Amino acid sequence: MFTLSPLETEALRLSLLVSVTAVAGSLPFGIAIAWLLARARFPGKTLLDGIVHLPLVLPPVAVGYLLLVTMGRHGLIGGWLHDVFGITFAFNWKGAALASAVISFPLLVRAVRLSIEQVDRGVEAAAATLGAGPWAVFFTVTLPLALPGIAAGIILAFARSLSEFGATITFVASIPGETRTLPVALFAVTQSAGGDAEALRLCILSVALALLTLLIADRLANRLERRMKGQPHA
Amino acid sequence: MLDISLQKRQGDFILDLSFRAAGPEVTALFGRSGSGKSSLVRLLAGLDRPDAGHIRLNGATLFDSGAGTDLPAHNRRIGLVFQDSRLLPHYSVRGNLLYGFKRTPESDRFVTLDEVAGLLGLEKLLDRRVGALSGGEKQRVAIGRALLASPRLLLMDEPLAALDGARKAELLDYIARLAAHFRLPILYVSHAPEEILRVAGRMVLIDDGRVLAEGPVEQVMSRADFAAAAGSRTLVTILTAVVEGHDSARQTSRLAWDGRHIDVPRLDLAAGSTVRARIPADHVILSLGPVEGLSVRNQVPGRVLSLTPAGPLMDVAVDVGVPLHAELTPDACRELGLEPGKAVTALIKSAAIDAAEVSLRPDDISAG
Known part of the structure; x- marks a missing residue:
């Protein structure tokens, strides 16, 4: 029987906490920016699109370093947040969640944007003629019809968060019980002598978690797809 | 009383038309495809913005470029039935019917769900999902949904174009009944003279973004420019x-x-x-x-x-x-x-x- 050691339980708990926080925290922003990119016309749209996609093409270490410079205790934004609100991202799990959120953000936005672009604008127009204002149209038509894509985006971002390593270790280092998520823990044991067996166990744990995530994603996507097409439940 | 005067440039196409439609009756808007019918419908519904002009309905100004008035679509209370019914796919038939009803202040409502369902024969469909409906059923739901939002004017943009002959005749009967029953002005856009003959008392003939003629259907259809617009040489x-x-x-x-x-x-x-x-x-x-x-x-x-x-x-x-x-x-x-x-x-x-x-x-x- 595969039982988890305290170290593994801790890493698993942290990974889940960090990933859930990262996705939940970035979701509203992700949907808002995806909607802007899909529907709005404004100057600087291409630039915004580029900035959103940047973490996808930059080395994660570079992203982590940029976070350290801007969001660290003495960073431009981080310092202000600490002084005004007493919030800090430096070397704690919240920082790990922020790193994961930034790294997975392009994946979230891409999936949501695509699904919003697929929503029939004719149906939105019809809703408007029935008395629904722009917000009502968004919440009763656009958002529900984009749900399959939003779900896909959530899963993608969640999976990417689970595997996040480079930006995390650069920004918040590898602190047991605070920032040592599964990939970070795996890296730590590979660096210590005689950690091969432990590394393998952590590796298997990661694979199992990833497979489980993908499996759930697949089932969810199928169900949503059917619902949004107005077809009866199978 | 509907009083329209609108100008809109779309690329090379210039829409510039004015007409009035009085009373609770079906007024047909006839023109060949590309004549500007559907553009006009979108301007009236508030889905597109005219360059200049005005739209007045029963004394209320919905749009006036001079005064800077531009009521958004959701505040116009102009119902619109599209050629493709555009039902909300994630709502049931009942949900679609009630979508506008719920957003209409109680004092403005002139019809109930039961009444509309009875009139359009939708009683047995209420709990169905819309994906399972036939084309004729979808259009009936679309009409019912527009009615339940208690519109001051109902626009119908070729509502029968996607239906076969028997369904067309049936729906034309429903449409003609609506105007009389609810004392509701209906603007019926079509390029099918036989539909207009069945439902409309008056008609507006438009071509190339302009009004060529308006008046009783019998008079307008006897005109040479109507024959031309209908693709025929013979009066x-x-x-x-x-x-x-x-x-x-x-x-x-x-x-x-x-x-x-x-x-x-x-x-x-x-x-x-x-x-x-x-x-x-x-x-x-x-x-x-x-x-x-x-x-x-x-x-x-x-x-x-x-x-x-x-x-x-x-x-x-x-x-x-x-x-x-x-x-x-x-x-x-x-x-x-x-x-x-x-x-x-x-x-x-x-x-x-x-x-x-x-x-x-x-x-x-x-x-x-």
Whole structure:
């Protein structure tokens, strides 16, 4: 029987906490920016699109370093947040969640944007003629019809968060019980002598978690797809 | 009372039209595709913004470029039924029907779900998901949904274009009933004259973004520019008449109007029904008096109203209670000595007359 050691339980708990926080925290922003990119016309749209996609093409270490410079205790934004609100991202799990959120953000936005672009604008127009204002149209038509894509985006971002390593270790280092998520823990044991067996166990744990995530994603996507097409439940 | 004057440039196309539609009746908007009908509908509904002009409805200003008024679509209370029903796929039939109803203040509502479901035959569909509906059912839900938002004006943009013949006839009946039942002005956009003949009392003819003519359907459809817009060279006469009775031996039905009558191939309609008959001008023959020994069944006496050159031919209008158009060569006109006031007999082949029941109430028919 595969039982988890305290170290593994801790890493698993942290990974889940960090990933859930990262996705939940970035979701509203992700949907808002995806909607802007899909529907709005404004100057600087291409630039915004580029900035959103940047973490996808930059080395994660570079992203982590940029976070350290801007969001660290003495960073431009981080310092202000600490002084005004007493919030800090430096070397704690919240920082790990922020790193994961930034790294997975392009994946979230891409999936949501695509699904919003697929929503029939004719149906939105019809809703408007029935008395629904722009917000009502968004919440009763656009958002529900984009749900399959939003779900896909959530899963993608969640999976990417689970595997996040480079930006995390650069920004918040590898602190047991605070920032040592599964990939970070795996890296730590590979660096210590005689950690091969432990590394393998952590590796298997990661694979199992990833497979489980993908499996759930697949089932969810199928169900949503059917619902949004107005077809009866199978 | 709807009062529209709108200008909008879309690329090379310029829409510039003004017209008024009075009262709770069906007004048809006719034009070939690309004439600007659908653009006008979007401007009226508030889905697009005109460059200039105004839209007034029952004294309320919905849009006025001069005053800077531009009511957004969701505040206009103008219902819109699209060609493709555009139902909300994630709602049930009931959910679709109630979508606008819930957003309408109670004091503005003029109809209930039960009433609409009964009128449109939707009772058994209420709990269905919309993906499982047929095309005709979808359009009925779309109409019901628009009605339940209690609109001040209902726009219908070719609502039957995607349906087959039997469904069309059925829905036309529903539509004609709506205007009368709810005292609701309906603007019915179509490029199908047979639909307009069934439901509309008045019509606006538009072409290339402009209004060419407006008035009673019978008058507008008898115009040369209507024939051109409908893709035909031949003028038609629209005759609104009542089915007087049937002759089963001769397989004909008798249509009566204004003390006159003609026989047409037997119609499957009860005596007393109102019909509109289309008589193409090239199937009307004029003689100076009754003729015997002819196969033509209908001989209607009248007097010449006017002679108008129409290309190489002459359009002769004969007063037979309504102006009846006949197409003659100038030579024939000379030979018969036709001039305004001259008594003639119009000979009309029964088989050339195309009559269909009118779905609107007889008193909504403004001319004939």
